[in-house]
Amino acid sequence: MKANVDTQIYHQTEENTVIQKLIENIKKTNAPIVVGLDPMLSYIPEQITKAAFAEYGETLEGAAEAVWQYNKKIVDAVWDLIPAVKPQIAMYEQFGIPGLAAFQKTVSYCQEKGLVVIGDVKRGDIGSTSAAYAAAHLGRIQIGSQWLTPFGEDFATVNPYLGTDGIKPFLDVCREEKKGIFVLVKTSNPSSGEFQDRLVADAPADSIQGESAAKAMATADFSQIGQRREAGAKPLYELVGEKVAEWADTCMGETYSYVGAVVGATYPEMGKTLRRVMPKSFILVPGYGAQGGKAADLAPFFNEDGLGAIVNSSRGIIAAYKQEKYASFGPEHFAEASRAAVTDMIEDINGALGRR
Amino acid sequence: MKANVDTQIYHQTEENTVIQKLIENIKKTNAPIVVGLDPMLSYIPEQITKAAFAEYGETLEGAAEAVWQYNKKIVDAVWDLIPAVKPQIAMYEQFGIPGLAAFQKTVSYCQEKGLVVIGDVKRGDIGSTSAAYAAAHLGRIQIGSQWLTPFGEDFATVNPYLGTDGIKPFLDVCREEKKGIFVLVKTSNPSSGEFQDRLVADAPADSIQGESAAKAMATADFSQIGQRREAGAKPLYELVGEKVAEWADTCMGETYSYVGAVVGATYPEMGKTLRRVMPKSFILVPGYGAQGGKAADLAPFFNEDGLGAIVNSSRGIIAAYKQEKYASFGPEHFAEASRAAVTDMIEDINGALGRR
Numbered sequence: 249m250k251a252n253v254d255t256q257i258y259h260q261t262e263e264n265t266v267i268q269k270l271i272e273n274i275k276k277t278n279a280p281i282v283v284g285l286d287p288m289l290s291y292i293p294e295q296i297t298k299a300a301f302a303e304y305g306e307t308l309e310g311a312a313e314a315v316w317q318y319n320k321k322i323v324d325a326v327w328d329l330i331p332a333v334k335p336q337i338a339m340y341e342q343f344g345i346p347g348l349a350a351f352q353k354t355v356s357y358c359q360e361k362g363l364v365v366i367g368d369v370k371r372g373d374i375g376s377t378s379a380a381y382a383a384a385h386l387g388r389i390q391i392g393s394q395w396l397t398p399f400g401e402d403f404a405t406v407n408p409y410l411g412t413d414g415i416k417p418f419l420d421v422c423r424e425e426k427k428g429i430f431v432l433v434k435t436s437n438p439s440s441g442e443f444q445d446r447l448v449a450d451a452p453a454d455s456i457q458g459e460s461a462a463k464a465m466a467t468a469d470f471s472q473i474g475q476r477r478e479a480g481a482k483p484l485y486e487l488v489g490e491k492v493a494e495w496a497d498t499c500m501g502e503t504y505s506y507v508g509a510v511v512g513a514t515y516p517e518m519g520k521t522l523r524r525v526m527p528k529s530f531i532l533v534p535g536y537g538a539q540g541g542k543a544a545d546l547a548p549f550f551n552e553d554g555l556g557a558i559v560n561s562s563r564g565i566i567a568a569y570k571q572e573k574y575a576s577f578g579p580e581h582f583a584e585a586s587r588a589a590v591t592d593m594i595e596d597i598n599g600a601l602g603r604r
Numbered sequence: 605m606k607a608n609v610d611t612q613i614y615h616q617t618e619e620n621t622v623i624q625k626l627i628e629n630i631k632k633t634n635a636p637i638v639v640g641l642d643p644m645l646s647y648i649p650e651q652i653t654k655a656a657f658a659e660y661g662e663t664l665e666g667a668a669e670a671v672w673q674y675n676k677k678i679v680d681a682v683w684d685l686i687p688a689v690k691p692q693i694a695m696y697e698q699f700g701i702p703g704l705a706a707f708q709k710t711v712s713y714c715q716e717k718g719l720v721v722i723g724d725v726k727r728g729d730i731g732s733t734s735a736a737y738a739a740a741h742l743g744r745i746q747i748g749s750q751w752l753t754p755f756g757e758d759f760a761t762v763n764p765y766l767g768t769d770g771i772k773p774f775l776d777v778c779r780e781e782k783k784g785i786f787v788l789v790k791t792s793n794p795s796s797g798e799f800q801d802r803l804v805a806d807a808p809a810d811s812i813q814g815e816s817a818a819k820a821m822a823t824a825d826f827s828q829i830g831q832r833r834e835a836g837a838k839p840l841y842e843l844v845g846e847k848v849a850e851w852a853d854t855c856m857g858e859t860y861s862y863v864g865a866v867v868g869a870t871y872p873e874m875g876k877t878l879r880r881v882m883p884k885s886f887i888l889v890p891g892y893g894a895q896g897g898k899a900a901d902l903a904p905f906f907n908e909d910g911l912g913a914i915v916n917s918s919r920g921i922i923a924a925y926k927q928e929k930y931a932s933f934g935p936e937h938f939a940e941a942s943r944a945a946v947t948d949m950i951e952d953i954n955g956a957l958g959r960r
Contacts, residue, residue: 286733301748306748306749306750307747308747310747338727338729338733338734338736338740341737341741342736342739344752344755347754349701370729371726372726372763373692377695378694380692380695380697383698391645391662392666394662398664398697398700398703407765409763411799412798437770442767443765443804444767446805448799448804448805449804484799488799
């Protein structure tokens with residue numbers, strides 16, 4: 249049963265929200281970071297794949313077992329240094345059902361270790377379908393007289409393209425289950441600007457559809473609009489950020505909302521703007537390290553309280569042993585290499601933030 | 605291995621592309637429709653859930669078994685009337701791993717019946733992650749010396765928010781595996797206009813970031829931009845449609861591209877514009893029936909050859925026995941009710957298109 253609670257502002261209690269748990273974990277570790285558990289078969293040392301294939305063959309089950317053993321060793325090596333992990337579900341989905349079972353085992357194992365788990369699932373659909381995704385990843389599902397937990401992450405990432413009614417079911421489940429989401433606002437990839445950076449008008453174009461739109465198209469001078477921000481436009485990512493801020497206001501924990509945003513480390517100027525637009529949202533910052541984001545660029549993503557952002561690194565941590573810097577660990581000690589890379593990442597970021 | 609084929613235009617042969625198979629199936633059935641296999645537990649007649657729970661308990665496995673038996677009976681009842689099905693993966697994902705196994709069984713079963721299967725997965729991420737999703741749903745994955753098929757749908761729906769480098773890996777896999785995608789352009793839900801209908805400038809806002817953007821914000825007059833289409837702006841959905849047309853041009857079958865688009869039946873005026881913008885793309889049209897789209901609104905989505913669109917109905921078909929119109933079938937004969945609803949839908953649409 250969904251509570252009918254849209255208009256109220258919720259203040260969940262300090263002890264039991266995932267956002268509060270995330271904040272406590274960050275303070276405990278002094279590490280505003282998250283490790284992306286995005287395993288590729290090519291990252292996994294031979295001793296692990298060999299053993300998995302010996303047991304299950306060169307099958308989806310074999311690949312999934314290798315992924316799980318790899319994850320487990322990395323988590324065992326780094327869990328005490330970090331507040332959270334972010335498994336990217338696509339890297340499991342590519343191994344079909346067995347891969348998704350490895351995803352689920354990874355989620356549970358990390359939670360047992362006290363880590364906050366951000367399911368990087370980037371789901372989002374029309375209302376009734378988003379409700380199913382929200383139940384799948386953050387909620388429970390009723391089967392007969394039972395309420396069961398399908399995947400049970402703490403946070404999920406959500407795609408905003410379908411608008412508020414694609415987000416609302418996630419907010420409802422977050423309120424009920426004390427979970428959280430990070431909405432994609434400005435992603436870290438090179439072509440994210442193709443749509444996200446477009447200057448948009450402040451009001452939808454509803455009134456000029458059809459015939460009049462066709463006429464306008466015919467006479468349009470597309471050369472003039474490029475720099476029209478001064479006349480009242482703003483980039484799409486900023487409009488999405490404003491919506492996130494609205495949603496966040498209705499989903500408050502003690503100091504921060506459990507509705508956060510994804511903003512890439514590769515776009516620090518936009519991060520600065522978006523930090524201001526969404527003051528109560530945590531920003532999940534991908535793109536540090538392998539994708540080119542530097543520690544020096546991260547300050548604008550944080551609030552003055554030193555909180556408000558959590559920086560992800562995936563390949564840079566889980567495949568650290570493949571970098572020259574950590575090559576001396578060798579494939580046998582890949583997990584220790586990951587631990588060294590986590591320590592270095594924390595030092596790098598805290599140094600740049602002046603909180604070493 | 606990904607072929608490095610970006611700049612070439614591919615003409616796959618007539619016999620082996622999924623878009624050609626879709627066209628042949630549409631011609632054979634004279635039915636430009638697709639049945640959405642989006643099972644909710646509340647749709648499934650008691651005799652099926654009872655039997656499934658008796659065997660597997662009130663568990664995720666029990667729910668998944670009920671979903672699978674329900675799907676199978678509907679497919680057995682309607683497969684000869686229709687060209688394609690569209691299972692919505694969220695409705696399976698909500699039952700966890702067993703649910704996703706039911707999704708996979710449904711995909712395979714429908715393909716054995718000769719149906720084209722559109723996986724409504726709405727995935728999309730940065731390049732390397734989209735590559736994993738593309739492999740999961742449309743391609744194969746290499747494990748040791750083996751190439752295995754994780755889910756193996758014929759088409760997948762894809763979210764464009766991350767831009768071209770989130771789409772490209774899907775195009776690559778489509779070319780190699782002769783599969784296809786439908787990119788979300790204008791979705792059928794009520795709040796789809798929140799972002800998709802915004803008037804956008806023709807060029808990205810790259811050049812006015814940071815300080816100048818902050819200054820512009822401070823002095824912006826947001827009241828003036830609302831109706832500025834005449835000055836060169838266009839709605840975001842149209843810009844996305846133009847991108848789809850570009851992608852489609854590089855992925856041609858014989859007459860249509862295997863890169864299509866999703867445009868909701870609930871927005872026929874926009875459908876008219878988008879039909880013109882994307883002449884070589886099939887449009888997957890959700891929103892007919894339960895969501896409010898009428899047959900009379902569908903003509904603009906089709907090309908003059910009578911092709912170019914495929915209209916989805918989910919609840920209206922699979923839960924037909926719950927409608928007053930088909931109540932006389934009763935829950936025992938739910939699958940026959942679905943068959944009657946399919947027949948009526950085909951007649952309704954062909955009548956409105958003047959091709960009965």
